[in-house]
Amino acid sequence: MSEKLLEIRDLSVHFNTFEGVARVLDGVCLTLYEGEVLGLIGESGSGKTVTGLTVLRLLPISAKVVSGSVYFHDDNLLVLPEYKLRDIRGGGISLVFQEPGTSLNPVAKVGDQLMDVLKLHQQIGDNNAVRAKAMELLEAVNMPRPSLVMSQYPHQLSAGMQQRVAIAMAIASNPELLIADEPTSSLDVTVGKRILELMIYLKEKRTISSLLFITHSFGIISEICDRVAAMYAGNIVEYGDVYTMLHKCCHPYTKGLINSVLDIDKKRSELKPMKGTIPRLINPPSGCGFHPRCPERMDKCPVEKPNLNPIAKNHFVACHAYEK
């Protein structure tokens, strides 16, 4: 097996709110190997985005990392001094956000924004060389008419093109890991499909080497990911390769997620939505966080929190029903 690139160990993040402390991440363990695409799936509010942000220490001021570590190669990113982390942000690990419109600077030209990234991480002094490199990047993400786009402002581009610019900026410094936080969910279906194809294409061309793909759609997971982790209320509840997760998943939450997918190939009668909604994290349910919504609840569930146990090779489940 290839080497570990990113290892998140027992990560807990709490947010201070007016109503109390929200336990947004509650002991997350996750490993990403070199060259793989790891999908992180869950409903909104399950802590997917916070996991992504914690890796680069981009959390808002109200958040506090209570315990855990994030190892990128041999560095613990959570204790790394700020000046070293600056090199990793955008250099070793970069991020693509959900809303392309809000992640670009509205008052700077696309070209200037791209060139800023290059100047910072690639140490190219010559302005013309930087400009040429920026054009190359826009071509790499298949932007039509890159020379024109260089001198345009973000609002002059469509959402799909804005997302392409954001991806170009993220791959500018050849990062070892790209974290994509729902890059297609705010786009049209047709445009989203093209962005997804672009990411698969860049992955095949090895422009992107490893990818942490955060999404709430199993359709997207099945198209791009190698391994998948399902997240619920700040915990990883199931973890396995994409085929196992889609067809042999065990955790009732993963099953529920798959059953509520509005797949175009599915018959109308097959739609079985999960009951209830995600719990409030300020006062989470005791024991297994999923027990109030779980159709397979046992007496043990509200009392004891299940651990992530292996049930097959590379398949881990946190559920009392699958404990030996």
Add this chain to the structure above:
Amino acid sequence: MVYLYSDLDKNNPLLVIEGLVQYFPRRGIKRREDKIMFAVDNVNLSVFKSETLGLVGESGSGKTTLGRTILRLLEPKSGAIYFRGQDIVHLNSKQMRMLRVKMQMVFQNPHSSLNPRMTAGQTIGRPLKVFGRAKKSEISDRVKNALQMVGLIPDDCSKYPHEFSGGQRQRIGIARAIVLNPEFLILDEPTSALDVSVQAQILNLLSGLKEQFELTYLFISHDLGVVRHICDRIAVMYKGQLLEIAKTEELLENASHPYTKVLIASVPRITQKPRQKRIPRCAPRTIQLDGAEMDSKCKFYSRCEFRKEECKQKELHLVEIENGHKVRCHLYE
């Protein structure tokens, strides 16, 4: 009970739209650059009683504008709208208001379509008050009844929108629309702002309500996966025009218009087999709009795989290729 297209009373549609046009002026920097943008361009459509008609298309295709124009929230620029055989374009505002009791709308974003300073009870009771449909003493009972119908508890009526989750807020939006016992509901992407698991809950709620009250839906969405699960017929819209209309199964199995095929292919699917490594043959590109579609008769010209020179010039019509399946494309003329 699922209504099939063939069972529907074809001679007596609930809503008929004929040649509906809606446009907006788009001001250029100079006066001579002023343009007109057609958001709804000569649309003909019938919605039959007790059916759910899906309206699909990308953003900017005019779906929402069409929905709002039908309710005359936007005044149609030309064309006719008949509701139960009555022309509603020429009704005065007072008559139109009385008719809106029968035609209601559920909006896309439950976060912005509810007044943050009104409790759920006030929001739902408001239409009853405005339209004078209930006595003061009855309002609270009707509101509590509506809350129960959408799966909330009566005690929720004193809560404010921020105390609810996204799915619950959308339920309030639906309760507000059905409290007047309407016949026709326009659902403008009611699930697109919601989580996957909540989406499924809302869709099941809507199907349940439809059966219970014999409602007719116009369901606007950009997601064919969603539309497939709730609609009896689907109309595909692009740049203000209808390109294809057919029964749901027919449209998904025998999609005829190149645009419909693109839409269907774009839906991410759960593959049934272990995935083979897919290598895209060529790098996917964004579409280059070279202004060709401005002059051509077919609006889809610049993106079409099968375009020919004649697509630019020949006038296009919706042609019936099978029972109830209509397409606007040269390939089928």
